Amino acid sequence: TYVVTDNCIRCKYMDCVEVCPVDCFYEGENMLVINPNECIDCGVCEPECPAEAILPDTENGLEKWLELNTKFSAEWPNITVKGEAPADADEMSGVENKLEKFFS
Numbered sequence: 710t711y712v713v714t715d716n717c718i719r720c721k722y723m724d725c726v727e728v729c730p731v732d733c734f735y736e737g738e739n740m741l742v743i744n745p746n747e748c749i750d751c752g753v754c755e756p757e758c759p760a761e762a763i764l765p766d767t768e769n770g771l772e773k774w775l776e777l778n779t780k781f782s783a784e785w786p787n788i789t790v791k792g793e794a795p796a797d798a799d800e801m802s803g804v805e806n807k808l809e810k811f812f813s
């Protein structure tokens with residue numbers, strides 16, 4: 710599966726949702742997550758994310774993100790249409806440890 714990771718937080722560009730063939734993105738206030746049980750591993754969303762926040766969960770150290778994507782995709786509403794990114798999305802891109810700083 711693919712998972713959404715730290716740099717999505719407060720960037721939330723939402724380009725990803727438009728390309729997913731199985732509509733498996735879910736929307737929180739500050740970020741999106743993927744439902745790992747629905748993702749078919751096609752990989753098309755990965756290059757679409759301007760924040761480079763989408764990664765295959767086979768990469769090292771992403772266990773925490775797999776857990777968070779699994780947990781929140783069960784709680785948050787589905788999203789299939791791109792909305793407006795936060796006004797300061799570009800400034801927020803690349804800020805480190807956003808999960809600790811901003812996630813609530």
Ligand code: SF4
Nearest residue numbers: 729748749751752754
């Ligand atoms: Fe959707 Fe494919 Fe991305 Fe999985 S890898 S979230 S199926 S676009």
Ligand code: F3S
Nearest residue numbers: 717722723724725758
């Ligand atoms: Fe987040 Fe990238 Fe999608 S910033 S909302 S994963 S396009």
